[in-house]
Amino acid sequence: MTKSILLVGVGGQGTILASKILTNGLMEAGYDVKMSEIHGMSQRGGSVSSQVRYGEKVMSPVIEKGKADIVVSFEKMEALRALDYLKEDGTLVVNNVEIPSMSVITGDESYPEDVLEEIEKHVKAKVVDATGLAREIGNEKAANIILLGTIIKSMGLEQIDWDAILEANIKPQFLELNKKALQVGIQAVAE
Amino acid sequence: MKKLMTGDEAVARGAYEAGVRYASAYPGTPSTEILENLSAYPEIYAEWAPNEKVAMESAIGASIAGMRSMVSMKHVGMNVAADPMFTWAYMGVNGGNVVVTADEPGMFSSQNEQDNRNYAKAAKIAMLEPSDSQECIDMVKAAYQLSEEFDTPFIIRMTTRVCHSKSIVELKDREEVTSKEWTKNPAKYVCLPAIARNLKVKLLERMKTLAAYSEKSPFNRMEMGSGKVGVIASGVCYYYAKEVFGEEASYLKLGFTNPLPAGLIREFCQKVEKVYILEENDPYIEEFVRQQGISCIGKDLFPAMGELTPDVIRECVTGEKAKLIEFDKSKLIGRAPTFCAGCPHRGLFYRLGKRKDIMISGDIGCYTLAAGKPYTAMDSTVCMGASISLGAGAQRAFNMDGINRRVVTVLGDSTFFHTGINSLINTVYNKSNTVNIILDNRITGMTGHQDNPGTGYTAKGEETTLIRIEDLVKAIGIKHVFVINPNNLQEVDDTLDKCLALSEPSVIITRWPCALKKFSKEDKAEFDSLFITRDKVDPDKCIGCKKCLKAGCPAMFYDKATKKVVINRAQCVGCDVCAQVCPKGAIGKEN
Numbered sequence: 153m154t155k156s157i158l159l160v161g162v163g164g165q166g167t168i169l170a171s172k173i174l175t176n177g178l179m180e181a182g183y184d185v186k187m188s189e190i191h192g193m194s195q196r197g198g199s200v201s202s203q204v205r206y207g208e209k210v211m212s213p214v215i216e217k218g219k220a221d222i223v224v225s226f227e228k229m230e231a232l233r234a235l236d237y238l239k240e241d242g243t244l245v246v247n248n249v250e251i252p253s254m255s256v257i258t259g260d261e262s263y264p265e266d267v268l269e270e271i272e273k274h275v276k277a278k279v280v281d282a283t284g285l286a287r288e289i290g291n292e293k294a295a296n297i298i299l300l301g302t303i304i305k306s307m308g309l310e311q312i313d314w315d316a317i318l319e320a321n322i323k324p325q326f327l328e329l330n331k332k333a334l335q336v337g338i339q340a341v342a343e
Numbered sequence: 344m345k346k347l348m349t350g351d352e353a354v355a356r357g358a359y360e361a362g363v364r365y366a367s368a369y370p371g372t373p374s375t376e377i378l379e380n381l382s383a384y385p386e387i388y389a390e391w392a393p394n395e396k397v398a399m400e401s402a403i404g405a406s407i408a409g410m411r412s413m414v415s416m417k418h419v420g421m422n423v424a425a426d427p428m429f430t431w432a433y434m435g436v437n438g439g440n441v442v443v444t445a446d447e448p449g450m451f452s453s454q455n456e457q458d459n460r461n462y463a464k465a466a467k468i469a470m471l472e473p474s475d476s477q478e479c480i481d482m483v484k485a486a487y488q489l490s491e492e493f494d495t496p497f498i499i500r501m502t503t504r505v506c507h508s509k510s511i512v513e514l515k516d517r518e519e520v521t522s523k524e525w526t527k528n529p530a531k532y533v534c535l536p537a538i539a540r541n542l543k544v545k546l547l548e549r550m551k552t553l554a555a556y557s558e559k560s561p562f563n564r565m566e567m568g569s570g571k572v573g574v575i576a577s578g579v580c581y582y583y584a585k586e587v588f589g590e591e592a593s594y595l596k597l598g599f600t601n602p603l604p605a606g607l608i609r610e611f612c613q614k615v616e617k618v619y620i621l622e623e624n625d626p627y628i629e630e631f632v633r634q635q636g637i638s639c640i641g642k643d644l645f646p647a648m649g650e651l652t653p654d655v656i657r658e659c660v661t662g663e664k665a666k667l668i669e670f671d672k673s674k675l676i677g678r679a680p681t682f683c684a685g686c687p688h689r690g691l692f693y694r695l696g697k698r699k700d701i702m703i704s705g706d707i708g709c710y711t712l713a714a715g716k717p718y719t720a721m722d723s724t725v726c727m728g729a730s731i732s733l734g735a736g737a738q739r740a741f742n743m744d745g746i747n748r749r750v751v752t753v754l755g756d757s758t759f760f761h762t763g764i765n766s767l768i769n770t771v772y773n774k775s776n777t778v779n780i781i782l783d784n785r786i787t788g789m790t791g792h793q794d795n796p797g798t799g800y801t802a803k804g805e806e807t808t809l810i811r812i813e814d815l816v817k818a819i820g821i822k823h824v825f826v827i828n829p830n831n832l833q834e835v836d837d838t839l840d841k842c843l844a845l846s847e848p849s850v851i852i853t854r855w856p857c858a859l860k861k862f863s864k865e866d867k868a869e870f871d872s873l874f875i876t877r878d879k880v881d882p883d884k885c886i887g888c889k890k891c892l893k894a895g896c897p898a899m900f901y902d903k904a905t906k907k908v909v910i911n912r913a914q915c916v917g918c919d920v921c922a923q924v925c926p927k928g929a930i931g932k933e934n
Contacts, residue, residue: 162678175347179511185347186475188508190451196709197897198680212586213475213508213579216654218665233675235668252900253678258717258892259901261676270674 154207156215157303160234161226162251163200166296169321171202174300177309177317178206186213197254199230222306224299226282227251228267235274244277245302245341247295248284278302280340286333291326294333301337310338344514350505353476353512354443355380357483358413361439362520363387365405367398369761370790371417372452373506374445378415379793382802386517391793391802394727394761395420399427399442406440406496407532409522411487415443418459419726423762428496429466430534433542435494435549437523439487442468445501448623449650454707454726456648458624463498463601467546469553470498470601471562472577476510482562482598487520493556495549500600502623504579504650554602562598565611573615575608575628575639580621586653587660588619603631612637619644619660623651682712684898685858685874685916687784691829693894693920694836695751695780696720701843702741704734706754706763709789710782713753717895721753728762730754735766735775742776749843751778756812757787757795764815770848771820778842778849779821781812782829785856785866792860799865809865816850829853832923858916876917877933882907884929891921891930 157174161167171187178185183206190201203215217236222243225231231246238244246268255261264270271277280302282295297318304310315331322330348356354377358366366389368378382389392398395416402414416424421444428442444462447453463470469489471482479501486497530538557563570591574584577597584594595611597603612618612632620629620641629641644659645651654665682689692713695703705711705721706729714721723733734752741748754763759781770777787793794800799809813824823845827834835853842849856866858874867873887906892899898914899921901907910921910930922930 163680175509179345179347184511186508186510187347188504190503190507196680196683196712197678199678210510211582212653213504213510213582214650214652216586216652216657216665218654218667229676229678232670233678235670238668240666240668253676254681254895254897255677255679255716257897257900258895259889260716263676264674267674270671274668274670 154205154210155307156220157204157307158215158220158223158234158237159202159204159226160223160230161200162230163197165200165226166293167200167202167226170296170300171204173317173321174303175204176321177312177314178204180317181309181312184208184210186210188213199233201234222303224303226296226299229253229263231277232267232271235271238275243306244271244275245299245306246271246277246279247282247299248279249282278306278341282337282340285336285340289329289332289336291329294329297330297333298337298340301334302341304334305338305341345511346514347509348476348512349376349507349509350473350476350479350501351376351507352380353479354415354483354499354501355384356512356514357480358441359384359387360480360515360517361411361484361487362518363411363413363487365402365410365412366390366414367392367401368415369393369395369398369420370787370793371420371445372790373447373503374415374417374420374443374501375790375793376506377443378802381413389802391795393796395424396426399424399431402440403427403431406436406438407525408437409525410438411440411520412438413441413443416445417453418444418446418457419453419455421459421462423727425462425466428462428468430539431496432466432468433534433539433546434532436490436496437525439490440496441483441486441490441499442496443499443501445503445506446624447503449503451503454724456624458627460500460600460627461625463500464627467550468498468601469493469495470500470599472500472598472600473505474579474581474596474598475505475508477512478598479505480512485562493549493553495553498601500578502578508579550602554605557599557602557604558606560599560604563604563607564596565607566594566596567614568593571616573611573618574621575611575618575632576621577628578623580623580651583651583653583656584619584621587656597628600628603628605635608632609635609637612639621645621651621656624648679715680712681895681897682709683858684896684914685918687829687853687855687857687918688713688782689894689896689918690832690920691780691782691835691853692718692720693924694832695839698839700748702734702737702748702750704730704737704750704752706730706758708755708758708782710753710755717893727758728754728766731763731766731777731779732769734777734779735770735773738775738777749778751780753780753782755788756781756783756785756797759812760796760810767816767821767850768819775848776846778839778851780851780853783812783852783854784860786860788857788859792857798863800863812852821848821850823847823849824852825849826852826854829855830918830920832920858918872917874916874918877910877912877915878917878919878922878930879910879933880908881929881931884927886927886929888926890926891924894920894924896921
C-alpha cells in the first residue's frame, strides 16, 4: 500500500532538505519512492510543499486531496491550508510558529489568532514547538530535522538507519546537531 | 547504482551516458536544472546562451560539425527557438541532436501553458514523452541513437511534474561517442529554396518511416488488464491514470508520440469497450484517435487546462467530489511570493509605483511581482524582452493621440541580453521617447542564479568578457544613460524626473546585486557596503504609523503588543530602504 506524506511550509524553512533526507532513507530501506516539489516563484516567501510517496510500487508522484496519511506543517497557517490534503483519519503535525505573509505585513490582511483552534475543531493535531526545541539544542535552523523526526515516529519508520542517511546528506559540522534534532523530533510525538 | 533523481537531473544523466559533449540552454523554469546538471559533467561542454534561439543554433552547429548535442528550454523558450528549429527538421543531423522542451501545465512559474507537442507535429520532428526519471534517461539515450539512425533531431517533451519529481533511477556508464566527420554538403545544410524543396520531400518520407517505427517502438506499449476500460496516456498522466484506474484497466502507454502509432492505437481500441484519453493541455492524442474514426472520451470530460492529477481524473470519471476535511476557509490568508529582504528591485518599484499617469511596461523575471501589492507598479507583461518594444508601441500610440502619458519600460539584465537588445535598437531607430529601466542585479535571479553575458562568468564558472550594459546601450545610440543605486530613493526619484522630462529615449540601469547571490570578487570590489550591515528600529522614535511596511519588506512586522515596527535580525541585510521611508527617522543602522 502506497503511503503519502505531505510537508508544507514557507520558503526558506528547510522543507526541501527534510524531504530529501526522508526520501533517501526510504529508498535505502528498499521502498519505491517518488517525490514532487514545485520550485520557481514559490521560493520567494510563498507557500512551499514537498509531496513524498512510498511503497512497493508508487504510481503518481502527486498526492490527491483528502489522501495524505500525514501532513507535517512547518507553520500554522500552512497547516490550515493543507487540511484539504489530509485523510479523515490522517495525522497532522503542526509546528507552532506564525510567519506573517506580505499581505499581513502591509496590513491588507490580518493573521487570525485562532488558527490552531480552527484546526483542532476538525482534526486532532500534534502541535510541536520545533523552533523552540531547536533553539534549546543550539540552533533554530534544526527545526526542519525535528519535524522530520515527527514524521519518522508517526509513520513507524524508526528501524531505518537515519544516522547513516544524515551523515550522507549533512555537512560534518552540523551532523551531531541534526542527529540530536531527529531524536528530539521522535520524542516530541511519542505517546 | 540506484539514485533518486529529478527528471531534469535524469535528462542530463541520459545525455551524459549517451556520450553527449555539447549542450546549450537559456534558463527557464522548469527546465533550468537540465543544463546546470550537464555543466557539472567534466566530459560535457555546457553553456548558457543569451536566448533559446541562440542556444538552438549553437546546438545545431555542433551537430553539423559531427558532435552529439543537446539544447533545453522551457515551453515558451521554444517560441523563441522555433525559427531555426523548423528548418533544422528539413536538414537532419550529423551528430545526434536532442531538443528538450519543459512544458508547464498549471502555470506554476509561466505566463501561459502552451502545449509544445503541437510544435513537434508542426515542425515534423520525432518526439518522445517520458513519464518518470528512469524514462528520461532511457528516452534521451534512445533519442540519440534514433536521431542518427533516422537523420532527424528529436524533441523530448517534459512537463513540470516530470522535471521536478524525483524517482529512482539506475545509473550506467557513459558510452564515449566520437564525433562524425564533417564534409561540405550544401545539399543538406544550405536551405536555399531549391535545396529546401528537395529536403521537404525527404522530410515527408522520413515521417512515414518514423510512423512505421513508432508502431514497434518499445516506448509505445499495451498493458492489458481484465476489465473493459482502456486508457491511452502519455507523460506523467500514465501514472496518474494507473493511480485512479488500477490494475483492472488496460493501458496504451504512449512514449513515442510523434508520429503517433495509428495501427497500435486501432488494435488497442478494438480490445476494450471504453477508451479514455488522458493528456494534459491540448487534445493532441485525442484528435489523432478521432481522426482514425475511433470514438473516445477526452476533453469532453477532462479539463483542457491545468494538471490532470489523480484527484482531477477521479472527480471527472466518478462525477463525485472527494470527501475533504471541512474547515472555515475565511481563516486562510494569502501567501503570495514577494521580493526578498534586501531585494534591489524594492526601492525602484516603491518609488515608481507612486508616479501618476505613466504606463509601466514590464517583463519576465522576479520583478514581475511588482504588479501586485504593495507596489502595483506594472501595467503589462507578455514575454521575454517585450517590455521595451511594447512600451515603444504604446508610447507612439499615446503620442499620436495627443495624450500626455509617458511609458516607462522595466526589465532585468538577463532579459535585456535575451531579447531586450533588439527592442532597444527599435526604440532608438524609430525615435521613441520611452524611459527604459534595466534592473541589473548582476545575475539571472528568478531561475535560481545563472550567469549571463553581464556577469563575467560562464556556465562552467570560467571567467569571460563581461559585457557592460551601459557601454552597450550607448553603442546602440542611447544618449541619456544613468547608472544608479536603486536602494537610494532620492537618486531613484531624481533620475526618473530627469528622464521623464526628456523628449528622447533614455536608459536607467539600477545596478545592485541580488541579495541572494553568491557574490563574485568583482561584486565585492564594486559594491562596498554589500549587505554587511543591519537596520533596526528605535522604539522611542517609532510612532507605529506603518509607512515603512508599505515598502513590502518581509524582514519587518508590526508588533501589536508594543505598537511598534520590528525588524527581523535574521532576515535584514541593511539595504536601508525602510530607513528612507520612515518619516520620523526611527530606523537606522545597528551598531
